[in-house]
Amino acid sequence: MSDIPTDDQPAAQATAAATPLDGLRELVLAAAAELLPAGGQERSGAVTLERPRQAQFGDYSTNAALVLAKAVGEPPRAVAERLGEGLSARLGDALERFEIAGPGFVNLFMADAWLRDALGRVLAAGEAYGAGGARRPERVLVEFVSANPTGPMHVGHARNAAYGDSLARMLARHGHQVGREFYVNDAGTQVRKLGESIAAVAAGEPVPEDGYRGDYVQQLAPLAQQARDPGELGRLAVAAMVDGMRTSLLAFGVAEFDRWMYESSLHDGDPSAVAHTLAMLAEHGHTYEQDGALWLRTTEFGDDKDRVLVRSNGEHTYFASDIAYAEDKRERGFERQLNVWGADHHGYLPRMHAAIAALGGDPGQLELLIMQLVHLVSSGERAQMSKRAGEFVTLDELVQEIGVDAARWYLLARSHETTVDLDLDLAREQSKENDVYYVQYAHARIASMLARAGGERETEALAALAAGEGGEPLHASERGLIVRLLAFPAELAEAAERRAPHRVAAYALELAQDFTAFYRDCRVVGAEPAAVESFRIALCVAARRTIAVCLGLLGVSAPEEM
RNA sequence: GCCCCCGUAGCUCAGCUGGAUAGAGCAUCGGACUUCUAAUCCGAGGGUCGCAGGUUCGAAUCCUGCCGGGGGCGCCA
Numbered sequence: 340m341s342d343i344p345t346d347d348q349p350a351a352q353a354t355a356a357a358t359p360l361d362g363l364r365e366l367v368l369a370a371a372a373e374l375l376p377a378g379g380q381e382r383s384g385a386v387t388l389e390r391p392r393q394a395q396f397g398d399y400s401t402n403a404a405l406v407l408a409k410a411v412g413e414p415p416r417a418v419a420e421r422l423g424e425g426l427s428a429r430l431g432d433a434l435e436r437f438e439i440a441g442p443g444f445v446n447l448f449m450a451d452a453w454l455r456d457a458l459g460r461v462l463a464a465g466e467a468y469g470a471g472g473a474r475r476p477e478r479v480l481v482e483f484v485s486a487n488p489t490g491p492m493h494v495g496h497a498r499n500a501a502y503g504d505s506l507a508r509m510l511a512r513h514g515h516q517v518g519r520e521f522y523v524n525d526a527g528t529q530v531r532k533l534g535e536s537i538a539a540v541a542a543g544e545p546v547p548e549d550g551y552r553g554d555y556v557q558q559l560a561p562l563a564q565q566a567r568d569p570g571e572l573g574r575l576a577v578a579a580m581v582d583g584m585r586t587s588l589l590a591f592g593v594a595e596f597d598r599w600m601y602e603s604s605l606h607d608g609d610p611s612a613v614a615h616t617l618a619m620l621a622e623h624g625h626t627y628e629q630d631g632a633l634w635l636r637t638t639e640f641g642d643d644k645d646r647v648l649v650r651s652n653g654e655h656t657y658f659a660s661d662i663a664y665a666e667d668k669r670e671r672g673f674e675r676q677l678n679v680w681g682a683d684h685h686g687y688l689p690r691m692h693a694a695i696a697a698l699g700g701d702p703g704q705l706e707l708l709i710m711q712l713v714h715l716v717s718s719g720e721r722a723q724m725s726k727r728a729g730e731f732v733t734l735d736e737l738v739q740e741i742g743v744d745a746a747r748w749y750l751l752a753r754s755h756e757t758t759v760d761l762d763l764d765l766a767r768e769q770s771k772e773n774d775v776y777y778v779q780y781a782h783a784r785i786a787s788m789l790a791r792a793g794g795e796r797e798t799e800a801l802a803a804l805a806a807g808e809g810g811e812p813l814h815a816s817e818r819g820l821i822v823r824l825l826a827f828p829a830e831l832a833e834a835a836e837r838r839a840p841h842r843v844a845a846y847a848l849e850l851a852q853d854f855t856a857f858y859r860d861c862r863v864v865g866a867e868p869a870a871v872e873s874f875r876i877a878l879c880v881a882a883r884r885t886i887a888v889c890l891g892l893l894g895v896s897a898p899e900e901m
Numbered sequence: 902g903c904c905c906c907c908g909u910a911g912c913u914c915a916g917c918u919g920g921a922u923a924g925a926g927c928a929u930c931g932g933a934c935u936u937c938u939a940a941u942c943c944g945a946g947g948g949u950c951g952c953a954g955g956u957u958c959g960a961a962u963c964c965u966g967c968c969g970g971g972g973g974c975g976c977c978a
Contacts, residue, residue, distance in 0.1 A: 391921075402920060405958080415958080441921050442958060487978075527978055632976055643903080643974095650976040657978065685905045686974050711906055712972065752926095753914060756906055758971060760913085769913095771940075774926060780940050788937050845915055848925075855941070864937045879937095901940065 358469075358828045359457035363399065363447075364388045370425035371403045374411050374418060390822055394815065397438065397446035398454075398822055404443040415443025451813045454821045455874070459804050461824055461881050468884065469828040473514035473835070480668050481507045482600075483679035484588065485522040488580040489533045491555050492587060494713045494761055495681060497734040498750045501894065502710060503679040504593040505751055505840040508892045513835035518597045518673065521584075522664065525577050526602040527657070534573030538563050555580075587734050592743050592894040605663045606655070613655055616663040616698070617648060625697040635662075640693035640702075661687075662694040669700060676705045677838070685709045708838055710755050716762040732763055741770040744895045748775035751893050752844040774848050775895055778886060781851035783901040784858065785883040792864050792876055800876035810870040816853075816860040817878065823853040824881050831892075840893060847889035854882045 357365075367388055391400040404419035411418050416439055423437040423445050433453035438446045461468050483503025486496045503519070511517040536550035541563030546552055559576050566572040581599065589595070605612040617633070620626050625636045631651035635658075638645050648659040668676050680687070684707065692702035715732055737746050740763060749766065752774065753759060789797055813821075827846070834842035863879060866872040887897040 385919095387920080389920095392924085393922080396921070400921085405920080408958090444921070489978090524978070529978055630976080634976095647976045652976080654976090656976070682906075682972055685972080688905090709905070714971080757914080758907065769927075772927060776940055777926085780938080784938055784941090791937060841915080845925085848915095852925085858937080859942060862937070866937095901938075 358472075358825070359453075359460050360388070360825050360829060366426060366429045367401050367403055367422075370422055370429055371407055373425055374407060374421055376411070390826065391446065394819075396440060396444070398449045398818065399447045400440075400444050401447070402444060404439075404445055408443065419443040419445045452809070454813060454818060455804070455809070456807070457825055458821050458878060458881060459807070462801060462804060462877060466884065466888075468881075469831045469888065470512045471514040472828050472832045476514045476516065477674045478516045478518070478672055479510055479675045479677060480518045480520060480671075480673040481510070481677045481679065482520045482522055482668075483507075484584075484593075485524070485680075486584060487524050487529065488577040488584070489529050489551060490553070490580075492584055492734040494715065494732050494734065494737055495710070497591065497737050497746065498713050498755075498759065499679055499681065499710050500588055500591060500593050500734070501747045501750045502708075502755050502840060505747075505843075505893050506677070506679070506708075506838055508594070508894070509831065509835045509840060509843065512888075512892065513831060515835075519594070520598045520600050521596045523577070523581060523599055523601045524657070525574070526606060526660065530573035530577055531570050532573070533576050534566075534569035534571070537572055537576055538567075538569055587738075590743070591734060591738055592747060594894075600664065602660050602664075605660050605667070611663075612667050613659055613663040616666045617659065619666070619699075620648075620662075620694075620697055623697060623699065635690075635694060635697060637690045637693035637697070640696040642689040642693045646690050658690065658694075661691065662698070665691065665695060665705060666698055666700075669695075669698075669704070674704060677708055678705070679708045679710060682709055682712050706838070708755065711758045713750075713759045713761050716760045716765075732761070737763070740767050741773075744775050744779070745770040745773045747894050748773055748844065751840050754839065754841050774844075776901075778847050778851040778890065779896070779898050780901055781854045782883060782886045782890065782897045783899060785854070785879050785886070786899040788863055789876070789879055789883065792872075797876055797880060800873040801880065803870070803873040804877040808870060808873070810874050811868075814857075814861050816857040817875070820853045820857045820878060820882060823850050824885055827885055827888075843889050843892050847886060847893070850882065850886055850889065854886070857882075 368386060371386060385406045386401065386403045388399055388401045391397060401422075404422050405415050407422075408415040408418050419439045423439060426445070426447070427434055427437060430453075433450055433456075435448040435450045437448065440446050481503055483506075484492070484496055484500045486492045486499075492500070507517050507519045532547070532549065533551055533556075536546050536552070536556050537559045539546045539550065540556050541560040546556070559579060562572060562575045562579065566575055585599075610618065617626070620635060625639065626648065627634055627636065632647050633649035634645045635648050636645050646658050647656050648662075649655055665676060688707045691705055691707065695702045695705055741749070745766075749761075750759070792800075827850075830842060830846045834840060834846075857878070861875060863872065863875040866875055890897045
């Protein structure tokens with residue numbers, strides 16, 4: 340049975356219609372190929388088509404001539420000259436002019452007509468602009484948060500939640516079929532310990548040495564009336580904790596999980612998923628018994644030591660469950676597994692890859708995305724986050740203090756592999772200066788402008804652009820904004836492929852800055868002649884949509900007014 | 902000892918599968934509101950991209966070594 344998500348995911352259905360930039364890139368590659376001697380083949384991957392930092396270098400720049408020079412057997416600048424001529428012939432009126440610069444870059448100055456046409460295509464793509472660009476759509480399972488249900492979620496989980504949620508959204512929009520799951524560790528001795536701790540608190544007795552403390556244990560105390568057995572009490576508590584986590588995550592803007600996968604369910608049934616997996620491993624001859632325990636020979640697959648699957652006391656290790664879960668995902672049809680795990684799990688990659696290989700799978704289908712830590716800082720000092728001691732900033736507190744939008748942006752704007760210092764006092768103080776508001780403000784401003792223009796005028800403006808009506812020469816700020824909008828599909832693709840939501844945040848900020856420059860330089864509503872107003876209204880619509888999409892990918896709201 | 906991440910402006914961080922004069926926000930200083938949203942904008946100062954080699958036409962980016970910071974290496978969960 341498959342539980343691959345089947346509900347509508349517009350992104351997955353959007354055809355990867357060639358974006359304006361794809362078209363330009365193809366022409367560059369074609370012009371480059373023409374220069375190669377017969378049978379010559381140069382790696383097109385090394386050829387870049389990018390927006391130069393400085394406006395003097397044009398709208399786009401390519402290093403193709405530098406890459407080709409050796410194969411062609413001519414100096415780079417000579418190759419660049421011929422490449423420019425070839426491109427010029429192919430682009431015709433779309434190209435204003437080209438220049439050869441530096442060691443052999445070809446800088447392209449696009450004609451206004453090309454930019455207008457490109458914007459028209461952006462708008463024609465509608466809400467799906469930039470979606471569906473995945474070269475090979477895959478069925479991907481993103482497992483994230485997976486916080487132990489023995490305590491509240493702290494800021495580390497908040498980071499994991501924001502990242503996993505955003506990553507899942509990006510992958511879906513990029514064209515993959517994405518499932519999202521939360522793995523609940525409810526099968527270990529910790530659950531019993533939680534039960535014992537609650538029982539102790541309820542009875543007014545001291546909590547066991549290695550038990551759980553904190554307000555949340557106090558709040559769970561009433562459960563002690565429903566169950567006396569610590570194990571049973573622990574299970575009740577886990578159910579309550581999971582409920583709480585679901586509520587907190589929804590409040591944090593995390594879309595509902597497709598499944599909450601209970602570890603205990605991997606032990607249910609006959610044969611259980613774990614038994615099934617262990618049998619498979621044994622069949623392939625990768626397990627052995629020693630010292631009364633069952634081991635997996637992970638060293639055969641590159642791990643530095645073998646790992647225990649079943650302890651000498653008969654209990655399964657977490658590793659055994661993890662393998663069973665991975666196998667379960669594979670059998671459910673997921674071609675790729677992305678596990679968003681904490682920094683303390685980085686050492687697990689070799690053994691997990693080994694396990695998948697031992698099962699006859701492709702280790703490459705499992706990616707561990709290791710989130711670096713969130714350090715709590717208080718007046719310059721590192722604070723320890725200890726769950727057992729009950730001292731930590733919870734996800735709920737974070738949201739309460741600085742709000743969902745600021746919190747998510749704060750956690751998502753930096754790479755997941757960078758350690759984050761969080762000073763809650765500072766974050767609270769500075770939340771007003773969070774970049775997220777700059778981006779949201781741009782969105783609200785556009786919304787306000789378009790409201791002023793009126794829906795009818797907007798429709799008219801879009802129709803005029805679609806009809807290819809010309810206008811006055813474009814202002815540099817208009818060009819800058821259009822070029823930025825054209826970059827979106829490639830930005831999204833790179834962010835998705837590199838599992839890097841922070842790139843979307845960086846892009847959104849740049850887009851908002853480009854819009855603001857455009858707003859500063861170009862009158863929109865009331866601009867004369869009407870054709871200019873039309874074009875600018877259309878440009879605003881595209882900017883607004885794209886900003887909204889970016890914010891949506893980050894799980895941040897796109898307000899109509901601020 | 903081995904493994905992972907980080908080291909870029911005063912601070913927080915982008916840029917890292919090689920490109921041109923290394924960017925942004927915050928902070929500091931100086932300016933701009935009869936204006937489609939000033940939660941904004943303009944300008945200024947601020948850098949041995951941790952250090953040293955190497956590869957290359959070209960290195961913040963790739964390779965090697967070192968230094969500094971954080972984390973991890975259980976028949977724990």
